[in-house]
Amino acid sequence: xxxxxxxxxxxxxxxVGALGFGCWxxxxxxxxxxxxxxxxxxxxxxxxxxxxxxxxxxGITFFDTADVYGTGHSERVxxxxxxxxxxxxxxxxKWGNTFDAATxxxxxxxxxxxxxxxxxxxxxxxxxxxxxxxxxxxxxDAPLALAAELRDACEEFVREGLIRAYAWSTDDPERAALFAxxxxxxxxxxxxxxLEDAPEMLALCAERGLASVNRSxxxxxxxTEKHAAGSRGAAGDIRAVPPAWLRWFGEGGVPAPEWAxxxxxxxxxxxxxxxxxxxxxxxxxxxxxxxTVPIPGFRSVAQAEENAGARAYGPLREDQLAEIxxxxxxx
Numbered sequence: 001x002x003x004x005x006x007x008x009x010x011x012x013x014x015x016v017g018a019l020g021f022g023c024w025x026x027x028x029x030x031x032x033x034x035x036x037x038x039x040x041x042x043x044x045x046x047x048x049x050x051x052x053x054x055x056x057x058x059g060i061t062f063f064d065t066a067d068v069y070g071t072g073h074s075e076r077v078x079x080x081x082x083x084x085x086x087x088x089x090x091x092x093x094k095w096g097n098t099f100d101a102a103t104x105x106x107x108x109x110x111x112x113x114x115x116x117x118x119x120x121x122x123x124x125x126x127x128x129x130x131x132x133x134x135x136x137x138x139x140x141d142a143p144l145a146l147a148a149e150l151r152d153a154c155e156e157f158v159r160e161g162l163i164r165a166y167a168w169s170t171d172d173p174e175r176a177a178l179f180a181x182x183x184x185x186x187x188x189x190x191x192x193x194x195l196e197d198a199p200e201m202l203a204l205c206a207e208r209g210l211a212s213v214n215r216s217x218x219x220x221x222x223x224t225e226k227h228a229a230g231s232r233g234a235a236g237d238i239r240a241v242p243p244a245w246l247r248w249f250g251e252g253g254v255p256a257p258e259w260a261x262x263x264x265x266x267x268x269x270x271x272x273x274x275x276x277x278x279x280x281x282x283x284x285x286x287x288x289x290x291x292t293v294p295i296p297g298f299r300s301v302a303q304a305e306e307n308a309g310a311r312a313y314g315p316l317r318e319d320q321l322a323e324i325x326x327x328x329x330x331x
Contacts, residue, residue, distance in 0.1 A: 004286060004314050007293055009090070010186035010210040012165035014133055016090050018286060019311055020062030020213070021055055021304070022295040026077050027070025029236040030104040038106060039070060041237040043299060045077055051304040052081035056088065058308040064189070064213065064295045066094035066138055067123050071101040075126035086129055092189075092213070093127070094138035094169055095119035109139055111146045113153040120162060135163040136189055137179070140170040144178055151182045158184045167213065173204045180208040187211035192292075193219050194270065194284040194324060195248075195262050205291050214285050217294035222248045222255055222263060223270075223281040265327040269320050279310035284324065286315035 004018045025040040026048040032038055052063070063082075065074045075093060082089050095116055098108045110119075123132060135157065137150055147168070154166035165186035168179040176188040188205055192198040192214045205212040218224055220239060234240065240253040248259045255263075263277075270280025278296065285294045296307045316324075 004311060007211065007291065009134060009165060009293075010205075010208075010291075012134075012184065012186035014090055014164060014186065016062035016211075016293060017059060017311070018293060019060060019282065019308065020064055020090075020092075020293050020295040021052075021060055021307070022215070022297040023063055023065035023074045023078050024069045025297040025299045026051075027065075027074030028104075030069075030071050030073075030099070030106065032106045036241050036243065037236045037238050039236060039238060040297070040299070041234040047300055048077050049081045051298055051301050052078065054301045055298070055304045055308060056082070056085060058305070060304070060308055061088060062090045062092070062293065062295070064092040064134075066097075066136075067119055067126070068094070068097040068099050068106060068138065071099040071104045071106075072122075072126050073104075075123055079127035079129065083128060090133040091127060091129065092134035092136060092167075093123050093132055094136040094189075095123065096137055096139035096142070111139055111142045111150065113149050116150055116153050117157075120157060124162070131161060132163045134165050134167055134186060136167045136169045136187075138169050140168075140172065140175075142175070144175065147175060147178055151179050151185070155182055155184060167210075169215065171198070171201065173200050176201065176204055176210075177208070180204070180210055185210065187213050187293075189213040189215050189295075191216045192285065192288070193217050193223060194266060194281050195219055195223070195259060195328075197288075202289055202292070206289060210291065212289065212292045214292055214294040217285055218278050218281050218296050219248050219259070220246070220297075222259060224278045225276065262328060265330070266324050269316075269323050269327070272320065273313060275310065275313050276306060278306060279313060280316070282307065282310040283313055283316045284321070287317070287321055 028043040167187035169189040
């Protein structure tokens with residue numbers, strides 16, 4: 001296999017494809033305590049299951065979820081979809097957020113080791129498995145002192161056979177480096193896409209031998225044709241009422257003009273060689289290094305097929321990367 005077809009999650013020895021799928025969207029609707037949406041709108045669980053099965057049939061083996069996505073619903077949907085095929089897949093999930101599943105509401109955070117164990121037990125139950133392959137801290141800015149305790153707790157989970165490896169979902173290289181000191185830390189999950197590069201984090205991953213699991217590889221849909229015409233987010237979609245950190249969209253889910261302009265600046269390069277816009281965005285990430293594993297979201301069989309189809313084209317060439325850098329700098 002080429003490095004595009006097969007990659008290792010850091011130092012763990014866990015083999016995955018160069019493309020994983022993110023399961024935030026299939027969790028359905030959920031909200032914060034102010035009733036602002038945190039999901040991607042309504043979902044059809046049968047369609048989600050069909051998309052997951054199609055992904056498996058296409059050779060996608062790495063699935064990333066979190067206990068808080070749909071306040072447990074994403075884990076349940078994923079667990080049901082891979083039942084009987086657990087040995088074919090690598091499951092990553094996250095912990096650190098607290099929630100009320102009855103009202104589908106995010107209630108807060110808990111960065112204590114005791115909660116980590118309770119959350120892990122609950123995730124194992126929802127996923128219907130006896131172990132999680134990659135367990136990730138979901139609190140991007142957790143204090144370093146607490147994080148060291150959580151890293152040690154994860155090492156204990158590995159010794160007990162409850163998880164195989166762990167990671168931190170954070171955009172802060174200092175925090176990622178702290179977790180990387182643990183023997184069984186295998187990755188960092190961080191934001192990275194053609195519109196917003198993360199060179200410092202990519203360098204850290206290369207230096208420490210970690211997988212770079214790329215969150216928001218398609219800029220939450222901005223790097224897809226769906227938003228090319230400025231379509232608005234539906235009710236219950238986080239993009240329709242974007243929180244402060246979500247800069248790519250304005251109220252109503254309309255792409256922010258400055259970010260839409262950046263997409264147009266690189267569109268011709270990303271769609272060259274027969275790729276779709278989304279496939280070009282994934283190809284850019286693969287070209288950033290042999291340790292990158294983008295995890296685009298999906299809600300339909302068609303989306304699963306398009307994203308999986310990006311593998312056939314491979315990474316962008318160096319001259320295409322240079323052309324994109326020039327276009328974005330000029331913009």
